[in-house]
Amino acid sequence: MGLFLSTTTNKIDKKGRISVPSAFRTVLSKDDFAGVILFQSYTLPAIEGVSMSTMDMMNNRVDQNFAFFSNDHDELATVLFGGAVPLVFDGDGRITLPQHFIDHAQLGDQASFVGMGHKFQIWNPELFKDRQKQSLESVKSQGVTLSRKDT
Amino acid sequence: MGLFLSTTTNKIDKKGRISVPSAFRTVLSKDDFAGVILFQSYTLPAIEGVSMSTMDMMNNRVDQNFAFFSNDHDELATVLFGGAVPLVFDGDGRITLPQHFIDHAQLGDQASFVGMGHKFQIWNPELFKDRQKQSLESVKSQGVTLSRKDT
DNA sequence: TGACATCCCATGAAAATCCATGCTATCCCA
């Protein structure tokens, strides 16, 4: 499917536009929707981004795990889909970030796109430095590792 | 899958380009992505290299072991994927090393590719000499061995 | 008609691509 990898920092211009890194666009263009789905992280001052097909996948999981009219289902669906915003690329691969995302992630005139495999996050570059450092410490100290095993 | 074996030292030119040893390219070319994934070692002044399929494997493991929005998932993904850079070979089998990798591994105008089985490392040749010596002594004194057991 | 979104084009910097060269190991045939 293609993975979101590496970290890229781009500028937000006066109009609130920002270029989605070319490599990320390539991953996103695998499905027919020419854009990206964004929603705010529930726990971090960051914006999460996924492809439309990943959104489909999450939708299926919600339906599998919860009865269709249960309260749990509706609560999760409300948060997950109610807060999700589809944004279409302009001709040059840019998107315009809605104001509440900019507020939530405390973005100034720059933003970092952080690849996380099947998804990515958008951060204030300064905040991300700390986040990165803290993640590394956490991964190292907790010994969260992956053993290599071919499937 | 093919293993990364032996050590080769190549030149880094003015533009930061370096030839990936032909034997390594052969191993990497087993999957459809014509390049290599690099990230910095968490503990050593070296760069680590793996194939895209290894990266895929790691991604699957992360998703299997951690809930998609859990903090553990995000921290691991940040370290693992946010710091990973996919580099495509040019027509002659070279890659251009990003500056922060050159800094981290303290590379001058040369670099050693060290085969390590499923992955390889890129070292400053001088630093690697010490590393090699120290590894050998450590293995000898601790009597590190391998159990012969597949899977 | 003003605010805002969308589309289009220009530009500079960076990255990808292409071509040339020399070295070395290998092969082939006399």
Place this chain on the structure above:
DNA sequence: TGGGATAGCATGGATTTTCATGGGATGTCA
């Protein structure tokens, strides 16, 4: 077995293309 041809590989440099970014023009909705 010697020696020349050949192919693969690392290296250097030039050229072309892509990409991020800025700004203007056009369209749209309240």
